[in-house]
Amino acid sequence: MGIVFAAPAVQPDPREVAEGRFMSWTGVNGETFVLSYGTFPSMLPGVQGLHMPQMDVRSSSSPLVHGEDLRSYHIPSRRVFWPLMFQARSASEWRTQHAAFFDSFHPIVPGTWTVGEGDDARTLALVGVFDGNHVFQVDPFLTGYANIGLELSAPRPLWRGQAVRQTFLGAEAGVDFIPDEPGDVYYLSSDSSFALANIDNPGNEPAYLTWTVNGPLTSIQLGVDGAIIEVAIPVPEGSALTIDTDPAAQFATLDGDDVTAELGFQLFGPVPAGGTSPLVIQAEGTGSVVAELTPLYWRAY
Structure with missing residues (x-):
């Protein structure tokens, strides 16, 4: 051989x-x-x-x-x-x-x-x-x-990654929550279950959401993993309500004015690390809701 x-x-x-x-x-x-x-x-x-x-x-x-x-x-x-x-x-x-x-x-x-x-x-x-x-x-x-x-x-x-953002657009009755074409924009209405609304957190640690509610919207409920925010503040057309749920900040503003006290006591929950989590989003009106988080990592790469 x-x-x-x-x-x-x-x-x-x-x-x-x-x-x-x-x-x-x-x-x-x-x-x-x-x-x-x-x-x-x-x-x-x-x-x-x-x-x-x-x-x-x-x-x-x-x-x-x-x-x-x-x-x-x-x-x-x-x-x-x-x-x-x-x-x-x-x-x-x-x-x-x-x-x-x-x-x-x-x-x-x-x-x-x-x-x-x-x-x-x-x-x-x-x-x-x-x-x-x-x-x-x-x-x-x-x-x-x-x-x-x-x-x-x-x-x-913790190292901060690029923001993960989901946008949900308000719609009149009869518009499907899930769009015909795949994408990151969904329609919301008060009679939808939102069972398929979700957001990804690719980081190593839980991350808290920043919610932006663009009017006109009323009867607003926002949440993740059982922690539901009951928003008693109506958001008129042309206005924007921002709610930062991060424990290091935790504030709410309406058109830049502090409305944290008006929001009242709320239970804020993080989005768990390393996967996709369901969101709770309910509202009445034709405005929009943006859910955004910043993934947190143990390493720079």
């Missing part, structure tokens, strides 16, 4: 199979910096904050049962570290660009770190963490060069 020797494995040039993930920083002053090799500054290897967050697991135990019962978990603020290279062609360029970059950070007002582009982009709000101990080993005004490690913190540690 003849012996056949396999061809030696050839490692592809990584530059031919992949490009570095796009990253940018938008500071508190609105200025945006692209963070990649060859930019000012350039992101070096050793970035922290892109992968899994810290998860503090809460458990309980009993002397009658070996081991422990895992009850819940909590994700604290996320530590972020950027190893940055600053390189300029002149002292004046160094002074201008270095100042512009560091002036875009604040210790309590967040800027936005973006990773990826288009539909794949995810964002994380960051604030600066400064202890005042950085040392320049060589005067950068002489060399135009310095490596600086930047400590940052994400008070809200």
